[in-house]
Amino acid sequence: MDFTFLCQTPPPKNGRKVAIIGAGPSGLAATGYLACMGYQVEVYDKLPKAGGLMVFGIPGHRIPGSNIEEAVKKLESDYGVDFKLCTKICGSEPMHQEAGDEYAYNYKSLGGRVQDNDAVLICTGTWKSRRLNIPGTDLTGVYSGLEFLFPVRAAQYDIARVNVPEIKGKKVAVIGAGFTAVDVIHSSMAEGAREVYHIYRRTRNEAPCGTLEIDLLEKSGAKCMELVSPVRIFGRERVEGIELARCRLTEPDESGRCSPLVCDGELFRLDVDLVVTAIGEIATPPFAHDLGLEHVRKGQVRWLHMTSMDSVFVAGDALTGPSRIGNAVYSGLKAAKSLDQWLSLKSQNRLDEYKDEIILKEDLR
Amino acid sequence: MKTLYLDYSKCIGCGTCEAVCRFVYQVPRIIMTRTSYGLHVPLYCQHCENPKCVKVCKEKAIFKDDLGIVRLNEEVCRGCKTKNCILACPYVAIICTGRDNPVAKCDMCVSRAGLGPACAAMCPCDALIIGDSRELQKNQSPAAREAHERVRKYIICPECPSPGSW
Ligand SMILES: Cc1cc2nc3c(=O)[nH]c(=O)nc-3n(C[C@H](O)[C@H](O)[C@H](O)COP(=O)(O)OP(=O)(O)OC[C@H]3O[C@@H](n4cnc5c(N)ncnc54)[C@H](O)[C@@H]3O)c2cc1C
Numbered sequence: 001m002d003f004t005f006l007c008q009t010p011p012p013k014n015g016r017k018v019a020i021i022g023a024g025p026s027g028l029a030a031t032g033y034l035a036c037m038g039y040q041v042e043v044y045d046k047l048p049k050a051g052g053l054m055v056f057g058i059p060g061h062r063i064p065g066s067n068i069e070e071a072v073k074k075l076e077s078d079y080g081v082d083f084k085l086c087t088k089i090c091g092s093e094p095m096h097q098e099a100g101d102e103y104a105y106n107y108k109s110l111g112g113r114v115q116d117n118d119a120v121l122i123c124t125g126t127w128k129s130r131r132l133n134i135p136g137t138d139l140t141g142v143y144s145g146l147e148f149l150f151p152v153r154a155a156q157y158d159i160a161r162v163n164v165p166e167i168k169g170k171k172v173a174v175i176g177a178g179f180t181a182v183d184v185i186h187s188s189m190a191e192g193a194r195e196v197y198h199i200y201r202r203t204r205n206e207a208p209c210g211t212l213e214i215d216l217l218e219k220s221g222a223k224c225m226e227l228v229s230p231v232r233i234f235g236r237e238r239v240e241g242i243e244l245a246r247c248r249l250t251e252p253d254e255s256g257r258c259s260p261l262v263c264d265g266e267l268f269r270l271d272v273d274l275v276v277t278a279i280g281e282i283a284t285p286p287f288a289h290d291l292g293l294e295h296v297r298k299g300q301v302r303w304l305h306m307t308s309m310d311s312v313f314v315a316g317d318a319l320t321g322p323s324r325i326g327n328a329v330y331s332g333l334k335a336a337k338s339l340d341q342w343l344s345l346k347s348q349n350r351l352d353e354y355k356d357e358i359i360l361k362e363d364l365r
Numbered sequence: 366m367k368t369l370y371l372d373y374s375k376c377i378g379c380g381t382c383e384a385v386c387r388f389v390y391q392v393p394r395i396i397m398t399r400t401s402y403g404l405h406v407p408l409y410c411q412h413c414e415n416p417k418c419v420k421v422c423k424e425k426a427i428f429k430d431d432l433g434i435v436r437l438n439e440e441v442c443r444g445c446k447t448k449n450c451i452l453a454c455p456y457v458a459i460i461c462t463g464r465d466n467p468v469a470k471c472d473m474c475v476s477r478a479g480l481g482p483a484c485a486a487m488c489p490c491d492a493l494i495i496g497d498s499r500e501l502q503k504n505q506s507p508a509a510r511e512a513h514e515r516v517r518k519y520i521i522c523p524e525c526p527s528p529g530s531w
Contacts, residue, residue, distance in 0.1 A: 005385065005486035008479065025381075025489070054489060062377045063489050210403020325489060326380025326397065333388045 001071040003032025010079050014038035016343060019113040019120045021045075021089045024052020025325045026316025026332030027123030028072070033336035035079040043081060044113070046088040046104040047154075052125055054325060056100065056153050057146060059183050089113060091287030098127040100150060110287055114312060119339050122291070122307070123316045123332060126281040132175065136233025136242075137277070141165075145180035145278030152187050165274060167191035173242050173270060175199045175230055176278035177207035177214070184276050185222050197270060198224040201247055201261055229263040233275055241271045281322045293319070303342050303355065305335035313339045366433040368412055368498040369473065369482055372505075373512035375492035378405030382484035382493055386471075389483050392462045394471040406516055407493075409484075410435060410458040410471040418459055418470075421449035427470075436472045444468070 016039050020027045023045040031041050049055055051068040075081040088104035113120050129144030131137055143165060151164045172188045174181050177200040188196045200207060203226045204214040218224050227247045234241040246265025288294075292308030295301065296319060305313045315335035316328040345351045380397040387393040395409035412435045419427045419435065426442035427450055429435050444467035451459045451468065460469045473495075474482045485493045494501075505513075 001489045002486040005480065005483050029487075058377075064491070067489060067491060210399065210401070212403030324378075324380050326382070326384035329381050329487065330384035330388055333385075 007036035011038045016118045019117045022123035023050035024125050026328040029329040029332035030336035041081045044084045044087050091290045119311045122314045125317045126322050130280045132277045139235045139239050141239035142275045148276045170273040171195040172274045173197045173272040174276045181278035182209050182213050196222045201229045304338040370501045372492050372509040374508035375490045376405045385483045385487045392469050408457045417453040418450040421453040434473050
């Protein structure tokens with residue numbers, strides 16, 4: 001991976017400085033763009049390594065960690081990008097806890113970054129997981145997809161700081177059928193789980209990860225259960241089991257999706273030690289309110305990708321919600337281009353002339 | 366001859382190739398698709414030895430250059446109604462843009478003055494690489510060959526593959 005794919009060699013510096021918050025694919029793509037335009041770029045991330053979910057969420061057999069490492073090294077040594085890792089950036093709101101916080105031992109304010117730079121780009125991704133709304137989700141042994149995967153992957157870097165779930169010899173139930181669920185199941189098996197149950201409300205034909213993935217999971221020994229929905233998680237302090245209800249698909253509606261789904265069938269219990277709910281992440285940038293992100297999402301902006309704070313831009317999953325690397329990269333590149341145009345026009349006092357053109361010309365995502 | 370080679374066993378379908386191409390050219394010339402079965406298949410020009418698109422274009426707007434890259438001369442393309450080039454391409458690699466330049470296709474980024482294909486540069490999995498087509502074929506890994514065969518079978522007959530059979 002080469003984030004400076006837009007230039008052959010480092011250009012002369014243009015005298016402007018930008019801070020990027022979050023070193024996932026969107027932040028790194030933007031960094032590459034701006035470095036190629038001659039910007040001095042500093043990149044903040046709360047984690048000890050750059051790469052975001054490409055390194056800490058997606059397993060190494062999908063994306064080799066060395067690919068990202070080399071790409072980051074090139075930004076650092078050839079383009080003078082300053083990576084400030086283990087540094088969490090905070091806004092004025094109270095902080096919420098999310099996966100990966102245990103690594104940050106520096107805390108810096110967003111306001112400070114805005115003062116020290118010509119512009120700031122926020123690429124913080126979606127690190128808060130959606131929870132199942134059933135009894136028992138607060139028991140020890142219940143994890144979200146990221147809570148489970150992140151420590152397993154992060155343990156390679158600094159074992160003292162994270163609580164790695166004990167997986168060896170355990171029975172694991174994984175709920176959901178997206179790529180996160182698939183990754184959780186593969187990781188569980190790689191870590192020596194005794195039994196892995198894959199639990200999905202619909203059938204493999206509706207699974208967002210595709211039937212191929214489910215076939216491969218079965219091949220590697222997972223027990224795939226279709227048309228079952230979790231009702232409650234049993235246990236005194238720790239998870240001891242999970243109760244499931246059988247579901248059925250009714251006639252497809254106009255949208256073609258097989259809804260509604262009715263889960264009024266037989267109830268039954270599985271004895272398990274761990275429950276992982278991989279049912280999606282929610283975008284929670286640390287400064288959602290300060291930035292008026294709701295307005296940015298609806299396209300009510302003054303400048304493409306700019307938040308309600310002057311000179312602060314936003315891109316990637318933090319803006320769009322959970323997505324894919326490609327979309328995050330595109331969003332980062334577009335935001336970087338918009339940021340560059342904004343600063344250039346501002347320095348010539350010509351922002352007003354181009355405002356409408358830039359906003360109308362491009363789709364806002 | 367240099368070509369863009371895809372190792373299907375490494376592709377995870379993340380769509381970075383399409384995203385980067387879209388950023389550079391507005392209309393992407395490589396398009397990520399996924400079969401209902403879950404195979405990731407980016408569609409793009411294979412720069413064929415005997416390109417069907419070149420044969421069917423009455424205006425000779427599509428040609429093979431000295432390096433073996435199949436290119437589109439937008440000045441000559443009249444945007445004919447029949448769009449035979451689109452129909453002729455077995456790789457679905459000629460893209461109908463819906464814009465002033467009616468069709469687009471991969472030109473291995475020749476216009477990027479020596480920077481090379483942007484998609485390959487940004488592929489996080491090293492699935493998309495540039496190299497000599499013969500060398501690449503020769504050095505194909507068994508996993509890559511198997512994955513390619515799987516995709517080929519699917520394309521020949523989407524209903525056929527029995528999932529458990531490989
Ligand atoms: C388990 C899993 C599997 C996936 N598999 C795939 C796949 O196979 N293919 C695919 O295309 N996509 C996949 N995705 C989705 C993909 O990883 C994301 O869409 C993509 O990484 C989003 O990029 P981003 O740059 O917006 O955010 P992220 O990659 O999330 O990066 C955000 C970065 O910001 C940092 N950060 C957050 N808050 C702060 C703060 N306050 N201060 C400092 N730093 C901060 C984080 O530490 C992180 O490094 C998967 C996601 C998950 C969770």
